[in-house]
Amino acid sequence: MSHDLPRILDALVDGVAVVDGEGRLVRLNAEACRILETSTEAVAGRPIEQVVGAGGFAKAVRAALATGASCVEHEVRVPRRFQGDLLVDAAVAPLADEAGQPDGAVVGLRDRTLGAALREVERERAGAAALGQIASGIAHEVRNPLGGIRGAAELLEKRAASERDRAAAKLIVREVDRIAALLDDFLVFGRAGEIRLAPVNLHRVLDDVLDVLAVDPLGARGRVERHFDPSIPELLADADRLMQVFLNLGRNxxxxxxxxxxxxxxxxxxxxxxxIDLGNGERVPSVAIDFEDSGCGIPEAVRDRIATPFFTTKSRGTGLGLALARHFVTQHSGVLQVESRTGQGTRVRVLLPLRRAA
Ligand SMILES: Nc1ncnc2c1ncn2[C@@H]1O[C@H](COP(=O)(O)OP(=O)(O)OP(=O)(O)O)[C@@H](O)[C@H]1O
Ligand SMILES: [Mg+2]
Known part of the structure; x- marks a missing residue:
C-alpha cells in the first residue's frame, strides 16, 4: 500500500506538506503544490522558510518541531508570486519515527481565501442594509422640521427690524439649504436597488472621469497613468453611478x-x-478597476473607518465620498477593497461582476 501514498495524498482536497526534523520540505501533495505555486521536485530539501517566507505558518512548523506539540493557525497569508496571495488555515502535527523520537511534521493546508472573500461581501451587504435603514430614519426625522425652520427663517427675514437681523435670518436659510443638500447625498443610502443597468463601456466612463479631473485644479497634483485591458467587453452597469464612484476615488x-x-x-x-455570485446562484467573472496613488497613505488606526459616512480627515471634506462609492459598488453586487501603506500610497480596487447583455 505504501507506494500508493502519493496518490492518496493527491486525492485529498486539503494541501499536505511534510517536513523533516530540520524543517526541510520532503513532500507536497497536489493541492499544496497549487497553494504554494510549486512542485515537490522544486522544493524538496529546502527549508520551509525559503518556500513560504519566514512569517506565516513556517513559524508554526518551527514551534511544532521544537516543542513536539500540534498547533493550528487560522487564516495565515501565503504570499504568492504569480496569482494573488492566499489565506490558509494551517494545522501542524509533529511526526515520530518508529522509536517514538520526533521526526519532522505534517502540515495540513486549507485554502480559506474564498471563505474570507465571501465574508467580506456579506459584511458589505449587511453594512449597506443597516445604512439604508438609518438613512430613511434620518430622512423622516430631519427633513420635516428642516422645512419648518426654513419657512420660519424666511418669515423672520421679511419682518426683520434691522439689517443685522435680516443677515442672521438669511444665514439660517443658507445653512438649512446646506444641510438639505447633504441629506440628499446621504439619502442615496436609503434607496436600495435603484441602479439602472444598461450596456456600459467601462473605459469610456473612466475616460470621462479623467476629463473631469483634468479641468479640476486637483488634476495638477499628479500624473495620471492609464493601463486599460482591451479585452474587457461591454458590461451591464449603471454608468452614472460608476462615474460617481470613480470620480470620488480619483479625487481622494x-x-x-x-x-x-x-x-x-x-x-x-x-x-x-x-x-462573483449575482445572488441568484449565477456566478460570473469579474472586472477589477484599480486606483493606485503615490499619496500619503491611510494610517492603520483609521483604515477600518474610512468608508463610514461622515468620517473624514480633511478640513473641508464631508466624509461621504467613499461611503457612497462603496454603496454604489455594493448595489452592483461588486466589492470595494482598500489597501494602503502609510507614506507610500493607496490602492482602491473596485471589483464588478461582468454582467453581459442578454
Ligand atoms: N486615496 C487615499 N489616500 C489617503 N487617504 C484616503 C484615500 N481615500 C480616502 N482616504 C481617507 O479616507 C477619508 C474618507 O474619504 P471620503 O472620500 O469618504 O471623504 P473625504 O474625501 O474626506 O470627503 P469628501 O469625499 O466628502 O470630499 C479621507 O478623509 C481620507 O482620510
Ligand atoms: Mg473623498
Whole structure:
C-alpha cells in the first residue's frame, strides 16, 4: 500500500506538506503544490522558510518541531508570486519515527481565501442594509422640521427690524439649504436597488472621469497613468453611478498627494478566476478597476473607518465620498477593497461582476 501514498495524498482536497526534523520540505501533495505555486521536485530539501517566507505558518512548523506539540493557525497569508496571495488555515502535527523520537511534521493546508472573500461581501451587504435603514430614519426625522425652520427663517427675514437681523435670518436659510443638500447625498443610502443597468463601456466612463479631473485644479497634483485591458467587453452597469464612484476615488487619490510629482495609476483587468455570485446562484467573472496613488497613505488606526459616512480627515471634506462609492459598488453586487501603506500610497480596487447583455 505504501507506494500508493502519493496518490492518496493527491486525492485529498486539503494541501499536505511534510517536513523533516530540520524543517526541510520532503513532500507536497497536489493541492499544496497549487497553494504554494510549486512542485515537490522544486522544493524538496529546502527549508520551509525559503518556500513560504519566514512569517506565516513556517513559524508554526518551527514551534511544532521544537516543542513536539500540534498547533493550528487560522487564516495565515501565503504570499504568492504569480496569482494573488492566499489565506490558509494551517494545522501542524509533529511526526515520530518508529522509536517514538520526533521526526519532522505534517502540515495540513486549507485554502480559506474564498471563505474570507465571501465574508467580506456579506459584511458589505449587511453594512449597506443597516445604512439604508438609518438613512430613511434620518430622512423622516430631519427633513420635516428642516422645512419648518426654513419657512420660519424666511418669515423672520421679511419682518426683520434691522439689517443685522435680516443677515442672521438669511444665514439660517443658507445653512438649512446646506444641510438639505447633504441629506440628499446621504439619502442615496436609503434607496436600495435603484441602479439602472444598461450596456456600459467601462473605459469610456473612466475616460470621462479623467476629463473631469483634468479641468479640476486637483488634476495638477499628479500624473495620471492609464493601463486599460482591451479585452474587457461591454458590461451591464449603471454608468452614472460608476462615474460617481470613480470620480470620488480619483479625487481622494489626488487629494492624498502632497507634492506635484505624484502618480495616479488607473488600471483595469478582466478577472476570469475571480467569480462573483449575482445572488441568484449565477456566478460570473469579474472586472477589477484599480486606483493606485503615490499619496500619503491611510494610517492603520483609521483604515477600518474610512468608508463610514461622515468620517473624514480633511478640513473641508464631508466624509461621504467613499461611503457612497462603496454603496454604489455594493448595489452592483461588486466589492470595494482598500489597501494602503502609510507614506507610500493607496490602492482602491473596485471589483464588478461582468454582467453581459442578454
Ligand atoms: N486615496 C487615499 N489616500 C489617503 N487617504 C484616503 C484615500 N481615500 C480616502 N482616504 C481617507 O479616507 C477619508 C474618507 O474619504 P471620503 O472620500 O469618504 O471623504 P473625504 O474625501 O474626506 O470627503 P469628501 O469625499 O466628502 O470630499 C479621507 O478623509 C481620507 O482620510
Ligand atoms: Mg473623498
Amino acid at each position: 487619490a489626488l487629494e492624498a498627494m502632497t507634492d506635484r510629482d505624484g502618480t495616479l495609476g488607473i488600471s483595469t483587468h478582466l478577472r476570469l478566476d475571480h467569480r
